[in-house]
Amino acid sequence: MKEKKLRYLMAALALVVVAIGFFGIFGDASSVVTLAAFVPCSASLAGNIASDCENPRVKGYEQLGIIVNWDDIDWTALTYDAQNPRKLKTFVIKSGKKPFALYQNKNNPSNFNGTSTTYNSDTDYYDKVLQFYFEGIGGDDAANVVEPLKGGNYVAIVPRKDHRGNGSFQVFGLQAGLKATAEVQDEETGYWLITMNGSEPTAEVEFFDTDYATTKTAFDALVAQIA
Numbered sequence: 001m002k003e004k005k006l007r008y009l010m011a012a013l014a015l016v017v018v019a020i021g022f023f024g025i026f027g028d029a030s031s032v033v034t035l036a037a038f039v040p041c042s043a044s045l046a047g048n049i050a051s052d053c054e055n056p057r058v059k060g061y062e063q064l065g066i067i068v069n070w071d072d073i074d075w076t077a078l079t080y081d082a083q084n085p086r087k088l089k090t091f092v093i094k095s096g097k098k099p100f101a102l103y104q105n106k107n108n109p110s111n112f113n114g115t116s117t118t119y120n121s122d123t124d125y126y127d128k129v130l131q132f133y134f135e136g137i138g139g140d141d142a143a144n145v146v147e148p149l150k151g152g153n154y155v156a157i158v159p160r161k162d163h164r165g166n167g168s169f170q171v172f173g174l175q176a177g178l179k180a181t182a183e184v185q186d187e188e189t190g191y192w193l194i195t196m197n198g199s200e201p202t203a204e205v206e207f208f209d210t211d212y213a214t215t216k217t218a219f220d221a222l223v224a225q226i227a
Contacts, residue, residue: 057162058160058162058163059162060111061104061110061112061158061159061170062111062158062159062160062161063103063104063105063111064102064103064159064223065103065132065156065157065158065159066099066100066101066102066157066219066223066226067099067100067101067154067155067156068093068097068099068100068154068155068156069097069152069154070152070153070154070155070173070177072093072097072098073093077090077092078090078091081208086204086205086206087205087206088171088174088207088208089209090209090218091157091171091222093222098225098226099222099223099225099226100226101223101226102132102158104133109133112130112132112158113131114129115129115130115158116128116129117129117203117204119203120199123199124201125199125201126199126200126201126202126203126204127197127198127199128172128178128197128198128199128200129195129197130158130172130173130178130195130196130197131193131194131195132194132196133191133193133194134146134191134192135190135192137185146183146192146194149180149183149194149196150179150180150181151179152179153173153177153178153179154173154178154196155171155173155174155177155178156171156172156173156178156196157171157172157207157219157222158172159216159219163212164212165208165212165215166206166208168206168208168212168215168216169206169207169215169219170204170205171205171207172196172198172205173196173198174200174205175198175200175201176198176199176200177198178196178197178198179197179198180194180196180197181195181196181197182194182195183195207219
């Protein structure tokens with residue numbers, strides 16, 4: 001008899017627990033846990049696909065860019081545009097570290113010839129290619145430049161000849177880094193052809209703050225750190 005009463009008591013307690021849970025979730029709004037609604041990734045076109053007849057695009061890159069070791073960047077000090085994180089407003093290098101020059105001194109081929117961005121539908125990423133020439137030879141250049149480029153991770157900022165401001169300073173590798181995937185030395189031409197690759201979720205990242213003049217001043221300050 002006692003065992004039967006105990007079973008009834010346990011069943012009653014279980015019903016009470018269920019009732020408390022039910023009313024605690026559905027009866028008291030203050031205890032309701034609000035789950036964010038699922039929103040699938042999507043994008044809507046928000047700009048015209050047309051040429052700017054009054055301000056035509058100037059093609060090509062300037063001679064001088066910079067390249068920085070991934071670990072030398074002060075990531076906590078970087079700032080971005082609040083409305084568009086593809087716009088890097090401040091780029092900061094750690095104290096005691098420095099950028100390195102990407103200087104292209106030939107008119108033919110053109111500066112950073114072969115640089116491109118291609119959408120990869122298989123990965124839903126943009127494959128970035130930064131290509132440049134290096135005339136260094138010998139053991140020191142091999143140890144200090146050519147070989148580290150294939151093993152490290154890098155970020156590069158390359159100015160365009162188009163000085164409109166938006167898009168004038170293209171950033172490669174800020175989201176996932178760049179590393180060399182091809183290095184070809186040709187004695188006939190007299191230089192290394194180095195190809196850096198990276199794959200990133202956005203089509204382009206730019207270095208831009210306010211206008212061209214402000215951004216150019218900030219870029220020149222980075223160039224001034226080159227030893």
